[in-house]
Each structure stands twice: as C-alpha cells, then as structure tokens.
Amino acid sequence: MRQILWFRRDLRITDSAILAHARDEVLPIFIFDPHILSQLEPTDRRVGFIYRQVLRLKSxxxxxxxxxxxxxxxxxxxFAQLQTQGFDEILCSVDYDDYAxxxxxxxxxxxxxxxxxxxYMVDPxxxxxxxxxxxxxxTPFYKSLxxxxxxxxxxTYPTPRxxxxxxxxxxTIPSLESLGFTEQPLxxxxxxxxxxxxxxxxxKLKKYxxxxxxxxxxxTSKLATFLRFGLISPREVFNRIRPYTExxxxxxxxxxxxFYAYLLYHFPHSEFENQKPIKVEWSQNQEHFKxxxxxxxxVPIIDAAMRHFNQTGVMHNRLRMIVAxxxxKNLLIDWRWGERYFAAHxxxxxxxxxxxSWQWAASTGSDAVPYFRVFNPYTQSQKFDKEAEFIKSVIPELRELPAKKIHTENGVQSDIFVDYPEQIVGIKASRDRAIAAFQEG
Ligand SMILES: Cc1cc2nc3c(=O)[nH]c(=O)nc-3n(C[C@H](O)[C@H](O)[C@H](O)COP(=O)(O)OP(=O)(O)OC[C@H]3O[C@@H](n4cnc5c(N)ncnc54)[C@H](O)[C@@H]3O)c2cc1C
Structure with missing residues (x-):
C-alpha cells in the first residue's frame, strides 16, 4: 500500500487520524495552494505563521x-504528477468550506x-x-453531546513509528518570499x-x-488559531481541560x-445566503463600510476594536459581537461584507x-440573536471596558478623558479639547431603522 498523507488543517503528529490510519509506505505532503494564496495580501500575517508551522511539522x-x-x-x-508514481490513495482530514x-x-x-x-470531535x-x-x-445540540x-x-490516536x-x-522547499509574502510581526x-x-x-479557568x-x-485560552490549523486537536484540548471541576x-x-462546523456541513448555502428565510433591504453605503x-x-468602542484589529489581526470575542x-444593525450593512473583512484579517x-457568528449577530442565522435585541455600543463599553482601559490603549487622544464621557453617546465629541470624528449614525435612530427593516423582512 502506497499512501499520500495530505496535511491541510491538521498540522501535527499527535492525535493524528491520517498518521494513525496510514499503512506501510507513505508520502506526507503539504501544498501551498496558489488558488488560496493569490487571494491574500503580500502582508497577510497568517501565511508567515503557517509557513513556520509547516517547517515545524516537517521536523x-x-x-x-x-x-x-x-x-x-x-x-x-x-496530484496529477503524483498519480503517475503508483499511489493507492490520499488520506486527509475533512474541510467543509465551499472552495475546499x-x-x-x-x-x-x-x-x-x-x-x-x-x-472536530463530532462527525456531522x-x-x-x-x-x-x-x-x-x-442548546439541543449541546445536550446531545x-x-x-x-x-x-x-x-486519541497514538503516533505511529x-x-x-x-x-x-x-x-526545493519554497521560501516565504517565493510564495509572494513577507514575514509580519505576530x-x-x-x-x-x-x-x-x-x-x-x-x-484562569476558575474565572473563565x-x-x-x-x-x-x-x-481566555487564545487557542483558536492553533485549533484552526490543527496544531492541537480538539480532543487533546478537551482532555487537558475536562478534568478540572470548573x-x-x-x-x-x-x-x-x-456546532458551527456542523451547521456549515449541513447548510452549506449559509456561506453565501441568510440561513433564515428573511430578506433584509441592506444599505449599500460604501462610505459607512469604509x-x-x-x-x-x-463610536469609541467600535473604533478602538477595529483599529486594534487592523494593527494585530486579533479581536476579543465581545468586541467581535459589538462591531458585528x-x-x-446600526449601519444596516450586509453581514457578508463584515464576514469577508474578518476573513481577510x-x-x-x-x-x-x-x-x-456573523449570521448570529445579524439575526439571519437559524439560532441567532433576536433582531430587536440590538447592542448599544456605549452600554457595552460601559459594562465590559468600565475604565475604558482598552479604548484608551488604542486611541491615545482619549487617554485624558474620564471613562464616563467615553461611554456616553457624543461624549468625546462634546469635549472641545479632543479632535474626534463625528458619529456617522445616531444610535437610537439607526436602531429603530434596523428593527423596522427586519420587521419588513
Ligand atoms: C462576528 C464573529 C466572528 C468570529 N469569527 C471567528 C473565526 O473566524 N474563527 C474562530 O475560531 N472564532 C470566531 N469567532 C468566535 C470567537 O470570537 C473566537 O473563537 C474566540 O474569540 C477565540 O479566542 P480564544 O481562543 O481565546 O477563545 P476561548 O474563549 O478560549 O475559547 C476556546 C475555544 O473555543 C472556540 N470558541 C470560543 N468561542 C467560540 C464561538 N463563539 N464560536 C465558535 N467557537 C468558539 C474557539 O475555538 C476557541 O479557541 C467569532 C465570533 C464572532 C462574534
């Protein structure tokens, strides 16, 4: 038996199904795919990270x-080239997105x-x-687990020897530069x-x-990037954390x-369409989106979240929910635009x-936030960044202001010593517009 072990989003040798199911003679491979890479900016932070992980996997x-x-x-x-070399089959892990x-x-x-x-732990x-x-x-899915x-x-699977x-x-190991990318700070x-x-x-688990x-x-654990590329398996994460009472x-x-992988498997159209049969008359305002x-x-919390995101590629879950x-809702812009922007960064x-998660925030998913529960970004920042520490760390011009002013609508604009953009929409009026648009849908 001659097998190709195609590593894709499972860049590890521990708890690896493809290694465990391999027999006899194998060729482990990784492919830097120009179909994917050509969609990315040369400064994309993720490619340098994956590149290093691929070299680590090799060693x-x-x-x-x-x-x-x-x-x-x-x-x-x-594969057309490898096919001429008498291989019997390819072993790989599942990938549910449309291109894959x-x-x-x-x-x-x-x-x-x-x-x-x-x-994943569950076969959808x-x-x-x-x-x-x-x-x-x-909830029923959760209970079923x-x-x-x-x-x-x-x-877990033992590592075969x-x-x-x-x-x-x-x-010919391609260099990062020959792939068209430069190393970025991470x-x-x-x-x-x-x-x-x-x-x-x-x-930190006790207070998680x-x-x-x-x-x-x-x-939080900061494991999402590692799980995404399979540097650790979800079973291994489960096994390390589960024994703790908290x-x-x-x-x-x-x-x-x-659950989210499960949804994409069963409802693949949700990558492109509202999962719920709802039609929203989205705003086409490119300037607002920009x-x-x-x-x-x-709005300070939105601006801090997005500026920090643009600088680092990282965003806290609470901030993702607020900006989405x-x-x-407030800008009434199609969730797909936001989803694509997140996908790129x-x-x-x-x-x-x-x-x-975007369909959840936009109230278009099958199990989503009700459309009339629109987050007020000021209430959110007051609650989850009480002293405005995060906001001030990203927006230095707000550093001298009391947190209360930052958490009040138009509070920073009312300060004559601060030069800050005007709100592009008022919170109440835009909330009412969104609720009306969703009611019509
Ligand atoms: C609009 C929006 C977009 C998002 N996009 C992504 C994305 O592209 N990739 C991604 O992994 N997560 C996404 N999330 C979910 C969540 O924000 C991140 O998983 C989490 O912030 C990662 O940080 P962490 O690893 O420290 O999480 P922890 O809180 O430590 O959680 C542990 C692990 O559980 C999983 N997890 C946690 N929260 C969620 C969640 N709400 N949904 C699904 N899985 C979760 C992640 O794999 C995470 O690493 C999104 C959330 C929102 C609201």
Missing part, C-alpha cells in the same frame, strides 16, 4: 522517521481520497436528532506552543465564565466550535465559526 515528522514534501503548486497539478469541497471533488477524480473528521454526517434531521439550535462530556477523557517513507526530491502568544498556552490558561466577556482581562463553560465554547473598517465611526451588531479565521 516533527523527521523525528518519527518520516518527512514532509512541500509543494507550491495547484493541488490538481500536484470543490477542490476535493476535483482531486477525487485523480486519486481515491479517504477523509477523517479530525479537526452521523450525529443527528432522533428524527434523523440535523440540529439547527445550539453529553456523551462526550461524560466520557471525561476522549480516546512503523511507517516507511517514500523518498522524494527535497531540494502577537507574542503565537510564538508559544498550544500546550504552553494551555498551561498559562489553566489558572466571568472573565471571558471582559475586554481588558486576559481571561471546565464546563470552556468546554461549552469548544462545543460551539463543533469608516467601519478603518475605525472612524465616531453595529455593522449589521483574522488570525484565527475559520470559515464555519466566522460565517455562523
């Missing part, structure tokens, strides 16, 4: 007697593929309601390993339930991740979590 594979062939070409061409599914369909024409649900194809339909609402919760420790490497020409936490991050996070909402508290709120979030992207809306609500961008 980890070498430590178990294997190696990684790295290609920079279209998957179609890579189309790509895999094409590759299957060239060589048989065996896919494993290795990026088989995990159904009692009436054999997919879950659409989180009680069997996982109860199991306390999930079985008996596989034989098929020799390949390793003379947040410090991305230089840690997932295990080190979990060690740092465990003392409360702290995870507060913008100025470093209370683990439930965290595991619930991990199950949210499962000001939102640049953090120039005149503001864009889709988020370090932890994951199609399923991003699409479902």
């Amino acid at each position: 980890e594979l070498q430590s178990v007697g294997l190696d990684l062939a790295i290609f920079y070409d279209t998957p179609e061409r890579v 599914k189309k790509r895999d369909k094409q590759i299957e024409q060239i060589m048989p593929m065996r896919r494993f649900t290795d990026s 194809a088989t995990h159904l309601t009692q009436s054999h339909t997919p879950y659409k609402v989180f 009680f069997f996982l919760w109860e199991s306390n420790q999930l079985e 008996h596989l034989r490497l098929i020799p390949f020409d390793d003379a 947040p410090d936490f991305l230089s840690l390993t997932p295990d080190e991050l979990i060690d740092e996070f465990i003392p 339930h409360h702290d995870r909402d507060f913008i100025n508290i470093d209370g 683990s439930k709120p965290f595991i619930r979030q991990l199950f949210f991740r499962e 000001l939102w992207c640049e953090g120039q809306t005149g 609500s503001y864009l889709t 988020l370090l932890d961008y994951d199609a399923s979590a991003n699409i479902a």
Whole structure:
C-alpha cells in the first residue's frame, strides 16, 4: 500500500487520524495552494505563521522517521504528477468550506481520497436528532453531546513509528518570499506552543465564565488559531481541560466550535445566503463600510476594536459581537461584507465559526440573536471596558478623558479639547431603522 498523507488543517503528529490510519509506505505532503494564496495580501500575517508551522511539522515528522514534501503548486497539478508514481490513495482530514469541497471533488477524480473528521470531535454526517434531521439550535445540540462530556477523557490516536517513507526530491522547499509574502510581526502568544498556552490558561479557568466577556482581562485560552490549523486537536484540548471541576463553560465554547462546523456541513448555502428565510433591504453605503473598517465611526468602542484589529489581526470575542451588531444593525450593512473583512484579517479565521457568528449577530442565522435585541455600543463599553482601559490603549487622544464621557453617546465629541470624528449614525435612530427593516423582512 502506497499512501499520500495530505496535511491541510491538521498540522501535527499527535492525535493524528491520517498518521494513525496510514499503512506501510507513505508520502506526507503539504501544498501551498496558489488558488488560496493569490487571494491574500503580500502582508497577510497568517501565511508567515503557517509557513513556520509547516517547517515545524516537517521536523516533527523527521523525528518519527518520516518527512514532509512541500509543494507550491495547484493541488490538481500536484496530484496529477503524483498519480503517475503508483499511489493507492490520499488520506486527509475533512474541510467543509465551499472552495475546499470543490477542490476535493476535483482531486477525487485523480486519486481515491479517504477523509477523517479530525479537526472536530463530532462527525456531522452521523450525529443527528432522533428524527434523523440535523440540529439547527445550539442548546439541543449541546445536550446531545453529553456523551462526550461524560466520557471525561476522549480516546486519541497514538503516533505511529512503523511507517516507511517514500523518498522524494527535497531540494526545493519554497521560501516565504517565493510564495509572494513577507514575514509580519505576530502577537507574542503565537510564538508559544498550544500546550504552553494551555498551561498559562489553566489558572484562569476558575474565572473563565466571568472573565471571558471582559475586554481588558486576559481571561481566555487564545487557542483558536492553533485549533484552526490543527496544531492541537480538539480532543487533546478537551482532555487537558475536562478534568478540572470548573471546565464546563470552556468546554461549552469548544462545543460551539463543533456546532458551527456542523451547521456549515449541513447548510452549506449559509456561506453565501441568510440561513433564515428573511430578506433584509441592506444599505449599500460604501462610505459607512469604509469608516467601519478603518475605525472612524465616531463610536469609541467600535473604533478602538477595529483599529486594534487592523494593527494585530486579533479581536476579543465581545468586541467581535459589538462591531458585528453595529455593522449589521446600526449601519444596516450586509453581514457578508463584515464576514469577508474578518476573513481577510483574522488570525484565527475559520470559515464555519466566522460565517455562523456573523449570521448570529445579524439575526439571519437559524439560532441567532433576536433582531430587536440590538447592542448599544456605549452600554457595552460601559459594562465590559468600565475604565475604558482598552479604548484608551488604542486611541491615545482619549487617554485624558474620564471613562464616563467615553461611554456616553457624543461624549468625546462634546469635549472641545479632543479632535474626534463625528458619529456617522445616531444610535437610537439607526436602531429603530434596523428593527423596522427586519420587521419588513
Ligand atoms: C462576528 C464573529 C466572528 C468570529 N469569527 C471567528 C473565526 O473566524 N474563527 C474562530 O475560531 N472564532 C470566531 N469567532 C468566535 C470567537 O470570537 C473566537 O473563537 C474566540 O474569540 C477565540 O479566542 P480564544 O481562543 O481565546 O477563545 P476561548 O474563549 O478560549 O475559547 C476556546 C475555544 O473555543 C472556540 N470558541 C470560543 N468561542 C467560540 C464561538 N463563539 N464560536 C465558535 N467557537 C468558539 C474557539 O475555538 C476557541 O479557541 C467569532 C465570533 C464572532 C462574534
């Protein structure tokens, strides 16, 4: 048996389904795909990160007697060329977004593929309601995962050491520059390993339930980017956290991740269309969208969130909810515009979590915030950034102002010593407009 082990969003050798199912002779590969890379800016932060992780995977594979062939070409061409070398099949993990599914369909024409649900704990194809339909609402889905919760420790795959490497020409590892990218500064936490991050996070677990909402508290795990690229498996994360008595709120979030992948699997059109049968007359105001992207809306919490995001590629979950609500309700701009902007810049961008979260915020998802519950950004900043520490850290011109003024609509604009953009929309009027537009839909 000669197998290709195609690493994609599972860049690890521990708890790896494809390694565990490999037999005899194997060729582990990674493909830098120009279809994907050509969509990205040369300064995209994520490519440098993935590049380093691919090299790390190569040396980890070498430590178990294997190696990684790295290609920079279209998957179609890579497999068409490999097909001439007598391979039996490709082993890889599932990928549910639209491009990935189309790509895999094409590759299957060239060589048989065996896919494993290795990026998730639940197989969406088989995990159904009692009436054999997919879950659409989180709470019943969450309850249905009680069997996982109860199991306390999930079985993981051992790393095999008996596989034989098929020799390949390793003379041409593409450089990051030859892929068209330059190294960008990354947040410090991305230089840690997932295990080190979990060690740092465990003392915070007790207060996670409360702290995870507060913008100025470093209370979450920061594992999303690592889970996205499969540097650690969700089972491994579960096993490390589950034994702690306070683990439930965290595991619930991990199950949210499962749920969103599950939704994309069963409702693939949700990548492009409202999941709910609702028609909203969205605003086409490009200027408003530009000001939102640049953090120039005149609302300090929105502006701080977006400016920080543009500088780092990182955004706190609470801030994501606030800026998404503001864009889709106060500015009445289509969630797809915001989703695309996040997709282009988020370090932890994951199609399923991003699409479902945007549809949640826009009240267009199957299990979404009710359209009449529009976040007031000032109330949110008052509650979750009480002393305006986060806002002041990003917007230095507001540093001398009392927090109360920052959390009051038009408060910063009323200060004659501060030069700050006017609000592009009033909060109450825009909220009323949104509710009316959703009622009509
Ligand atoms: C508009 C919007 C867009 C989002 N886009 C993404 C995205 O592209 N990729 C992404 O991974 N998450 C996304 N999220 C969810 C959430 O914001 C991030 O997962 C979280 O902020 C990552 O930080 P953390 O790893 O410290 O999370 P923790 O709080 O430590 O949570 C642990 C893990 O659980 C998962 N998780 C936590 N919250 C959620 C959630 N609400 N939905 C799904 N999974 C969750 C993540 O994998 C996370 O790493 C989005 C949320 C919103 C509101």
